[in-house]
């Protein structure tokens with residue numbers, strides 16, 4: 001089965017589409033024509049790339065209207081829900097080593113899906129938008145080139161020599177610029193922060209009026225291993241937290257800690273993932289925060305985690 005021009009092609013990718021998914025769709029769309037569809041809205045970086053590319057995918061399109069459905073960057077058909085693929089007329093192109101498809105797919109062990117599409121098309125010329133899309137897809141799936149291999153850099157060489165774009169320009173497109181009030185919250189969060197050291201790990205916490213998760217990320221960037229940012233509006237409290245991947249890989253689970261504290265405190269509910277958690281409710285914010293920090297400290301002590309002084 002080939003993708004052809006002039007037929008009704010539908011190009012789709014996974015939920016919360018990231019820049020690699022958007023780039024793959026965009027390149028297919030500019031080269032073969034058709035419609036871009038997504039199961040739901042893209043993630044924040046995907047959204048910024050879409051805005052630059054000036055495309056607006058159809059959300060959860062009906063498959064009946066199309067001759068061929070091309071699925072990109074999707075390792076599990078469940079990631080297309082609520083869309084359910086027809087049995088015929090589907091082409092799947094993916095680069096994930098672990099995938100759950102029970103149909104034939106075009107698979108290559110590549111660092112990003114857009115690299116497979118690029119080699120399929122072998123473009124002689126590129127528009128700036130196409131070049132930005134490809135570099136954005138690669139940047140995103142290689143964590144800013146950390147995971148790029150020789151094939152990745154061969155494509156980058158080709159893309160940069162065929163266009164006038166710069167990598168810095170693509171970074172700026174993908175990067176979120178915080179608003180003035182968010183910047184002020186971060187700065188206040190920094191100046192009001194405290195920290196404790198447990199077995200070599202730094203736990204930082206601060207009180208802010210909003211942008212709690214942004215303040216947590218800022219504290220992690222500053223060097224904290226676990227960061228908490230707490231706010232109180234009237235009697236409503238909110239505590240957000242983030243943990244570095246090193247701790248998460250060792251088993252640290254903020255979602256679990258938040259859950260534990262919320263079950264122990266009346267009027268508070270909380271949870272999250274291993275590396276990020278949030279808690280809301282009524283109470284005295286200092287008390288709940290102190291409890292969270294104590295839980296984090298005792299977990300590190302209990303697990304016997306130790307970081308040597310560096």
Ligand SMILES: [Mn+2]
Nearest residue numbers: 020073113141
């Ligand atoms: Mn990908």
